[in-house]
Amino acid sequence: MEYIWILLIVIILLLGFLIYLNIKDGSQSSDSKESLRDIDKAVERQEATLFDLTKDIQSFQDPLNKLNRYLSGGTLAGKFGEWSLEAIIKDIFHSNQFIANAEVIPGSGKRVEFAIKLPEGLLLPIDAKFPSGLFDNYLLAVDAQDQQLVKKSKDDIKRHVLSDARDINIKYMQSGITIELGVMYIPSESLMQLIDSIANLREEIFRDHRVLIMGPNSLAAYLISVHMGFRTLALNERASEIMQEFGKLKKEFLNFGGSTEDLQKRADAMLKAVNEHATRERQMEKAIKNMDQLES
Secondary structure (H helix, E strand, O other): OOHHHHHHHHHHHHHHEEEHHHHHHHHHOOOHHHHHHHHHHHHHHHHHHHHHHHHHHHHHHHHHHHHHHHHHHHHHHOOOOOOOOHHHHHHHOOOOHHHEEOOOOOOOOOOEEEEEOOOOEEEEEEEEOOOHHHHHHHHHHHHHHHHHHHHHHHHHHHHHHHHHHHHHHHHOOOOOOEEEEEEEEEOOHHHHHHHHOOOOOOHHHHHHHHHEOHHHHHHHHHHHHHHHHHHHHHHHHHHHHHHHHHHHHHHHHHHHHHHHHHHEEEEEHHHHHHHHHHHHHHHHHHHHHHHHHHHO
């Protein structure tokens, strides 16, 4: 917002300078009335240009204000985190590999946004958190260069993140249903950098609540590694089937080799019989020829 006002001030100063130049040129002209008319027209053109520019700035500012209100905390900011998390999970996993809006602990009425079905039959709960209002306060404090306010805003974010991690542990993690690990998803890499800058916060949350904090990039990489576990397990399960089929193929190949050998033996015997038959035929032809000679 401050940049927009600075831009308006610069434009107004430029406009004043142009008017001054036109007036100065007009005072040196022989026809002062004509110069004044030119100045009036120039001023009107500059006013029209300034009005159009103001409208453009306002039209650009409106969606920014709406986005700022949208991400200033509350349920709408939470929805943004849910949509971001949903996009990452659906891009990596098949629909039968996760549960959306899952009631991890039966009868609790508490539903985690997503639960990944792990190969060992347990669930991995993932919940999106987006304290955007507190993050806005931190950014304002940094812009104001108020170190005391910066420290307070960071402390507020730390308390909020610790509270969210405790909620994930209590509401969405249970032995025998989930693994001893939950994930808090923060849909902003800038906010993740701030959280990482708070000393020992990650370690404290993991130690006390068994919750990992991840941004978009780190969560995507982690879930891809989990998905590779699915593929490895599927390959191991199919390995026995492949070996069985290979065994059948080997048996058929040996049978085929045996039948080929037997067929070759039969062919050799048949060839021998044909040769013997040919020999007898020649002997018979020779005997007949000898008889024909005796008659003559």
